[in-house]
Amino acid sequence: MNFKKDQEDRLNRISTLDALLNKLTLFFSKRISDTITRDEIFYALYLTYHNDLGWEHPVDFWSLEVTFNEAKSKLEKFDWKTVVSTIETSENLVPKEFLVQTKVQIKSKGLIWRIHKYDADPFPSNPHAHLIESGIKLDLSNGKCYKKKLLVHTIKRKDLLRIREEASKNFNLPQLAI
Numbered sequence: 001m002n003f004k005k006d007q008e009d010r011l012n013r014i015s016t017l018d019a020l021l022n023k024l025t026l027f028f029s030k031r032i033s034d035t036i037t038r039d040e041i042f043y044a045l046y047l048t049y050h051n052d053l054g055w056e057h058p059v060d061f062w063s064l065e066v067t068f069n070e071a072k073s074k075l076e077k078f079d080w081k082t083v084v085s086t087i088e089t090s091e092n093l094v095p096k097e098f099l100v101q102t103k104v105q106i107k108s109k110g111l112i113w114r115i116h117k118y119d120a121d122p123f124p125s126n127p128h129a130h131l132i133e134s135g136i137k138l139d140l141s142n143g144k145c146y147k148k149k150l151l152v153h154t155i156k157r158k159d160l161l162r163i164r165e166e167a168s169k170n171f172n173l174p175q176l177a178i
Helices: 003-032 038-053 058-063 068-076 157-167
Strands: 086-090 110-115 128-131 136-139 144-147 150-154
Touching: 003 038, 003 058, 003 068, 038 058, 038 068, 086 157
Parallel strands: none
Antiparallel strands: 086 110, 110 128, 128 136, 136 144, 144 150
């Protein structure tokens, strides 16, 4: 395949996925009778497909090949609390060398953690928190942070307890193991 054709194909796929995000945003905002943002649809799709497709980073989303009906069917079962209820922590919680695109992850000088209640992969805990932009998973029982299945960091106990306090408002958490 030549370079120009390959670039055209990629741009067409991005354009198709962009239109899909817009269409799903409209559909689910009407269905749920609440405003579901495009970012929330993006993260919902990422969380829905990341384990099945071996995604490590949200940029992998742009390789997705799915129809509107397939995506809609997957998202009809999605727990929207996962993307609407987020936990913000200090940006210093995880060493910077493990973070990617820090400027995107920071909201009011913090990291945004998302918990997917029905994650198909119960590793490292069930549930666990995602620092989506970095591909880091946080074990909510002991504060260990993993990238794929490799331990990369352990957060401080006080920080884990703060995250657990916020998370417990919407989720049943694993037993504390530290």
